Amino acid sequence: MTNSEIVDLLELTGRLMELHDRDTFKTRTFQTAAFNLDKSTADLGNLPVEELIKLPGVGKSVAQKIREIAETGHLTDLDELLAQTPAGVLDMFRIKGLGVKKVRTLWQELGVTNLQDLQLAGENGQIANIKGFGASTQDKILSALEFLQEQQGKVRMDKAAMMANMLYDELSAHFERVEISGQVRRKAQEVDSVQLLVQTSDPVSAMLTLTKLPNLKQNERESSPFVWRGRLTGFDVQVELLFYPSDQMNRQLFIQTAAESHLQQAGAGGVPLLQAAYASVVSEVTGKDTAEVEQAIYARAGLPYIVPEMREDDFAFRWASHHQNDELVTWEDLRGTLHNHSTWSDGKQSVAGMAAYCRELGLSYFGIADHSKTASYAGGLDAERVRQQQVEIDQINAGFGSDFKIFKGIESDILGDGSLDYDDDTLATFDYVVASVHQTLTMSLEKATTRLLRAIENPYTTILGHPTGRLLLAREGYPIDHRAVIDACAEHKVIIEINASPYRLDIDWHWIDYAMQQGVMLSINPDAHDLVGLLDMHYGVAIGRKGGLTKAMTFNALTLEEMSSYLQQRRAEIRK
Template identity: 45%
Template sequence: MENKLISRHLRFLSQLMELHGENPFKIKSIANASFKADKLPFPLAGKSIAELEKIDGIGKSIAIKIAELLETGTLKETEQYLENTPEGVVEMMRIKGIGPKKVAVIWRDLHIDTVGELYYACNENRLIEAKGFGLKTQEQIRKTIEFNLAAQGKFLYAQVEAVVYELTQIFDASFTGIKLVVAGEFRRLMEIINELVFVVAAEDEETVFSGLNNLSTLTFSERNGQNWFGQTEHGLAIKIICCKTDAFAINLFKATGDDEHVEAVLARIEHPDFQPKSEEEIYQKAGLNYIEPELREGITWIKKASAGKLPELITFKDLKGTLHNHSTWSDGVNTLEEMALYSRDQLKLEYFGICDHSKSAFYASGLSIERILQQFEEVDSLNKKLQNFQIFKGIESDILNDGSLDYPEEILKRFDFVVASVHSNLRMTEEKAMDRLVKAIENQYTTILGHPTGRLLLSRNGYPVDYKKMIDACAANGVAIEINANPLRLDLDWRWHQYALEKDVWLSINPDAHRTTGLWDMHYGIHIARKGGLTKEQCLNALSAAEITAFFQSKRERFLHDKRSIAF
C-alpha cells in the first residue's frame, strides 16, 4: 500500500471521528499523521511497528494503525464508525465546502441523512437556519450537488427548462429561415431528461450544421446523416435532427413519442411514408383523435383516441387555489400574508391553504399547539382584511412511526383540512410503510395524503409502497392524493394517476411552496398531471373557494355519518 493511500485512510478516520464528536486531541494527531505520511520521502510499507513509531508525527498508537492497514487493507476502528454512520452522511462528507462539523450539524440537528434530502433542504432555504451556515455556504453546497448530479447525465425537467429556453434564444439569433421545435422526453414532459432533442427544418441543411459547429454552448462529437449528437455546456446529451421543411411534421412526430407509441400509430396508416403537413394529419390518417405530446407513452392512449375517449387535460388556468404551502411560521421564507397576497395578485387564485409543519418536525420549526392557535388568529384577521380571497387553515401533519398524526383530536378537528405526510424513518419495508400509510389514511381528519412515496428524483427512491393498496385506501376513506409539484418530487408518480382517477380519488396539485416564487411550481405539477391524464373535474384545487369549502365540510360529515351508523 502506497503512502498516499495510507494518508487517505488516516484522514478519513479523523473525519469520521470529528463527525462523531470524539476527542479533538486524538483527531488532530491522526490528521497530522495523515499529512506526514503523504509527505514522507520513503515508503511506509515493509517497516515494523517499532520503525514506524520512530517516524516524526507518527507515534506508537498510529504506528499500530498503519501496521493494521498494511496487513489488512482497512482499519477495524474505521469500520466501526461506518457501521454507525448512514451511507448518505458519508457521501455528504465528500461534498466540497462542508467539513465533518457541518455535516454533523446537518445530520444531528436537521435530521438530514442523504444528499438528496440535503439538496431539497438547500432549495427550501432550510440550511441557513442551522448553526454555522449562511446563504453563501448553502448556495455552494447546492451548486456542488447539482454538478455531481449532472455528471450522471440525468437532469430534472425544471433544470432542462432553462437550457431549452437559452438554446432556443441562441438558435433564433444565429439562424434565419429555420423552424425549430424541442421534441423527445422534454416535449413529453418527462420528469427526468436523459437527452435533449431538437428538430430543425431548413432548406439548406449544411448551413445549419456549419452554424451549429460555431455555437460555444454546444459541443458536437458525432454526425450521422441528418442527426448530430453532442452535449451542452451543462453536460446534458443533445441530439439535433435536421430535415427539409416538408418533412418537418413526420420527423417531429417520430422524435417526440416513445418507440412503442410511434410504431403503433404508423402501423395504423396504409402508407406510413407519406409527408404530412402536421402531426394532426398523422393521427387523422391513423383513425385517431389528436394525442397531446405528453400522452405519447406506449399504446394506452391510442386505444382511448381510437374510441374518442381522450380526456380534456387540465391547464394552469383551471386551478382556483393552492393547498399545502409553508410560511415563516415554520420553515418558509415569506410571511403568511405575503404568500396569500402573491397567490391572489400574481397567480390570480381564489384561495390559499396554509400547511406549515407540525410539532414533530422540530427541525423545520414545527408548530406547537400554542403557535397553531396564534396562527389561527392571524388567518382570521387576514380573512377579514383580504378582499375576494380566502385563507384555509391547514397543517402538514407528520405521519408518526405508528401511523398516527401528531396532534390530539381536539386540535386536528379545528383545521379546515389536514395534509398527512411521512418525513421521518423513511427506511421501511413495504409492509411497514403500508401499515403506516393506511392507518394515517383511515384517520378521519386526513384530507390529503402528502408526497405519498417520499421520493426525491435523482436522489432518493422513497419508501416502497403498494400503489394499489394505498390508492384503494384513499378511495375507501375519501382522502385525496397529492401531486406534489416540487420538481424534485412530482409525487404521486404520473404512472399511477389513471388508477387513482378510475377509483374516483381526487388529485390535488400542491406546490409545497416555502416562498412566494415556489408557488409557480404548480406549473410543474400541471405538466405531470397532464401526463397522467388529469382533467379539471378530478382535481381538488380546481374547485372554487365555495366548492372546496363544501368538500372539506362533506369530509367531516361523512365521518360523522359513518360514526353514527356504526353506533346504530
Template identity: 80%
Template sequence: MTNAEIVDLLELTGRLMELHEQDAFRTRTFTAAAFNLDKSTADLANLPVEELVKLPGVGKSLAGKIREIAETGRLTELDELLAQTPSGVMDMFRIKGLGVKKIGTLWRELGIETIPDLQQACETGRVAKIKGFGVGTQDKILAALEFLQEQQGKVRMDKAAMLANLLHDLLAEHFDRVEISGQVRRKAQEVDTVQLLVQTSDPVSAMLTLNSLPNLEQNKPNSSPFAWRGRLKGFDVGVELLLNSAEQTDRQLFIQTAAEPHLQQVGAGGMSLLQAAYTSQDASEAAIYERAGLPYIVPEMREDDFAFRWAARYHADDLVTWDDLRGTLHNHSTWSDGKQSVADMANYCRELGLTYFGIADHSKTASYAGGLDAERVRQQQLEIDQLNLNYGSDFRIFKGIESDILGDGSLDYDEATLATFDYVVASVHQTLTMSIEKATSRLLRAIENPYTTILGHPTGRLLLAREGYPIDHKVIIDACAEHNVIIEINASPYRLDIDWRWIDYAMQQGVMLSINPDAHDFAGLLDMHYGVAIGRKGGLIKKMTFNALTLSEIASYFQERRAQIGKK
C-alpha cells in the same frame, strides 16, 4: 449571485470544514448562517456589511465572506478547502444517508477517495468492519450507489426545460425555426437527452454554425451530418440537435416527440403511427393521427398504448390545464420553514388569479423545519382569521397543516388540535427506510384517520437523489377511495409524487388528485406548472382535480367533511 447560490457556497464551506475537522465553533457559524439565510427574503448580494450583520446568525466576519462571494462569485476559504479535498470525496456528498463525519471516516481510515473505491470497499466487506458502520450501513451505501449509477447523466424536468429554452433562444438567433422536441416536449420527469429540431436548407453550414457557438461541446463520434450531439458546458446531460429541411420539420417534430412504443401503435386500417407520419401528405400532428385511424393524443401522453386506452373514455379537452386550477393547498410560510409570510403568499396567489390559498406548515415533530406546536397552531389560525376579514367573497385562506405521519401511522396532534384545521395533509418525513409491508401499513393507518384529507407525496422520493420507500400503490389508492382521502401530486420538480403512472388507476377508483406545489416561497407556487404537466401525462382530467374546485365548492367540501367527522 442569487441568495440560493450564496447559501450553497456557505453550506459547502461548513461541510468541508467539518470534513477536515476544523474548529467546531467556526464550522457551526457557517452551517447555522446557511440555515438561517436560506429562509431570508433579503437581497443578500446587494446588502452592505452593516446590514448583513443584522440578519440572524451573521456576524461581522461572516458578513465579509458574503460580500466576497457577492463581489467575486467565489470564497477564498472554500477554494482552499476544495484544493485539499479529492474530487471523488466530493462526489460522496451525493450519497443520501452518508453524512460528513462518515465520509471523513471512510477517507481517513480506509483511504477511500473515489466512488469506485467506496463500492469495492463495500462489496469486500471492509466498510462494515469500521466502528459505527456495520453491515446495515454498508448495504444502504451499496443501494444508494446503485441508484446514483442508474441516474447518471439525467436531469430533472425543470432543469431540462431550462436548458432546452436556453438552447432554443441561442439557436433562434441563427436559424429561422427551432423546435423543442423529444423527452422535454413529452414532459418526462427525468431527461437524459435534451433534443431540439433545427430547420435549415444547408446542413453543412448549419453544422459549422453550431460548432462556432460558445459553450457547445460536440461529441464528434456520436454526431452525423444531420445530427449534432454533445453537451452544453456546465450541464451533465446529452444534447441532440437534429437538422431538417422546412418540408420535414413538422413531420419530424411529431416523430421525435413520441416514444417508440407509441409510434408503433396500429390503427383500425392496419397502419402504425410511424407509417402514417411518413406517408401523410399533411404533416400536421392531427392529420397524422387521423391517417392512422387513431384518436389525437397530446404530446405529454405519447409514451405507449396507455394513451389510447385512456382515449376510449376521455377526450384531450378533458385534461386539466393551468387555467383550470382555482387554488393551492400545500404551502409553507415563515411560521415553519417557508421564506414568505402567510399574507404575502396569499396575496401572490391572488396575483396569479387563484381564489384560495391553503397554508400547510409543518407539524410539531418536524422540529428541524420549525414545526408548529398546538399553541403556535392557535396563533397562526388567529392570524388567518384576521387576514380573511380583509378579503371579500372572492378569496379565502384555508387553515391546513402538513402533519407528519409518525412511525406507527398516527398523526402528529391530538384530536382536539386536528379538529381546528380545515384540512390535513398527511406526509411521511422521517424514518424513510421501510419494507413495503411497513410503509404500506404506516400509510394505511394515516389514511384511516378521519382527519386526513390529503395524502402528501406518497413515496417520499426525491428524483435523481433518493428512491422512494416502496408501497403497494393499489392497496393505498383503494384505501383512499374507501376513506375519501385525496392523493397529492406533489408538483415540486424534485418530487412529482404520486408517480404519473398511477393517476389513471386513482381516477378509476374515484380518488381525486390535488396538484400541490409544496411551495416555500413565491417561485414554488409556480411549480404547479410541473404538476399540471405530469398530471396531463398521467391522464388527469379537470373534474378529478381537487384544486380545480371553485372556492365555494371546496369550502363546502371541507365543511361537510368536518361535519361528518363530528358525527362519528
C-alpha cells in the same frame, strides 16, 4: 450572485470544515448562517456588512465572508478547503445516509476518495468491518450507489426545460425555425437527452454555425452530418440537435416527440403511427401547422389524437377509449393551491405575501400547510403556534372579499406507527390536513404501506402528501403497495397529492388513472416555500396530463364555493 449561490458556498464551507475537523465553533458559525439565510428574502449580495449582521445567525465574520463571495464570486476559506479535498470525496456526500463523519471515516480509514473506491470497498466487505458501520450500512451504501449510477446523465423536468429554452433562444437567432422536441416536449419527469429540431437546407453550414456558439461543446464521435450531439456548458446531459428541411419539420416533430412504443401502435387498419407519419396524406398538409399535421397522422393510423404529454406507450389509447382530450386538466382549470409553507415554518414568505401572489395568479384560494411539531428541523408548529397562526389567518381573511380565502391547513407528520403528530383537538381546528412522511424513510414495502394505511384511516387526514417520499435523481422513494394505498384512499375519501415540485412529482403519473378509476381525486400541490414555488403547479399539471388527469378529478380545480362546501361537510362528518 443569487441568495441560493451564496448559501450553497457557506453550507459547503461549513461541511468541509467539519470534514477536516476544523474549529467546532467556527464550523458551526458557517452552518448556522447557511441554515438561517436559506430562508431569507433579503438581497444578500447587495447588503453591506452592517446590514448583514442584523440577519439571524449572521455575525461580523460571516458577513464579511458574504461580501467576499458577492464581490469576487469566491471564498478564500472554501478554495483552501477544496484544494485539500479530493473531488471524489465531495461526490460521497450525494450518498443517502452518509453524513460528514462517516465520509471522513471512509476517507481516512479506508482511503476511499471516489465513488468507484467506495463501491469496491462495499463489495469487498470492508465498509461493514468499520466500527459504527456494519453490514446494514454497507448494504444501504451499495444500494444508493446503484441508484445514483442509474441516474447519471439525467436531469429533472425543470432543468431540462430551462436548457431547452436557453438553446431555443440561442438557436432562433441563427435559424429560421427551431422546435423543442423529444422528452422535453412530452414532459418526461427525468430527461437524458435535451432535443431540438433545427430547420435548414444546408446541414454543413448549420454545423459550422453551431461550432461557433460558445456554450456548446460537440461530441464529434456521437455526431453525424445531420445530427449535432454534445453538451451545453454547465450541464451533464446530452444535447441533440437534428437538422431537417422545412418540408420535414412538422412530420419529424411528431416522430421525435413520441416514444418508440407509442409510434408502434396501430389502429383498426393495422397501420402503425410511424408508418402513418410517412404516408402521403401527411404531405397534403405539410404546409399547415403542427397540430393539423399531427392530427392527420393519427387519423391515417385510425387512432384518436393524443396530446404530446401522453405519447409514451399504449396507455393513452386505453385512456382515450373513455375520455376526450378536452377533459384533461389545464393550468387555467386550477382555482387554488393547498400545500404551501410560510415563514411560520421553513418558508421564505409570509402567509399574507403568499396569498397575495396567489390572487395575482388569478387563484381564488390559498391553503397554508406549514410543517407540524415533529418537524422541528423545519420550524414545525406546536399547538400554541398553530393557534397563533390561525388568529393571523382570520385577520388576513377579514380583509378579503367573497372572491378569495385562505384555508387553514397543516402538513402533519405521519409518525412511525402511522399516527399523526397532533391530538384530535388540535387536528379539529384545521380546515384540512395534509398527512406526509418525512422521517424514518428506510422501510420495507409492508412497513411503509401499513404506515400509510393507518394515516389514511385517520378521519382528519384530508390529503395524502407525496406518497413515496422520493426525490427524483437523488433519493429513491420507499416502496409501497400503490393499489392498497389508493383503494384505502377511496374507502376513506382521502385525496392523493401530485406533489408538483420537480424534485418530487409524487404520486408517480403511472398511478393517476387507477386512482381516478377508484374514484380518488388528486390535488396538484406545489409544496411551495416561496412565491416562485407556486408556479411549480405547471409541472404538476404536465405530469397530471401525462397520467390522464381530468379537470373533474382534480381537487384544486374546485371553485372556492365548492372547496369551502367540501371541507365544511368533511369536518361535519368527523364530528358525527
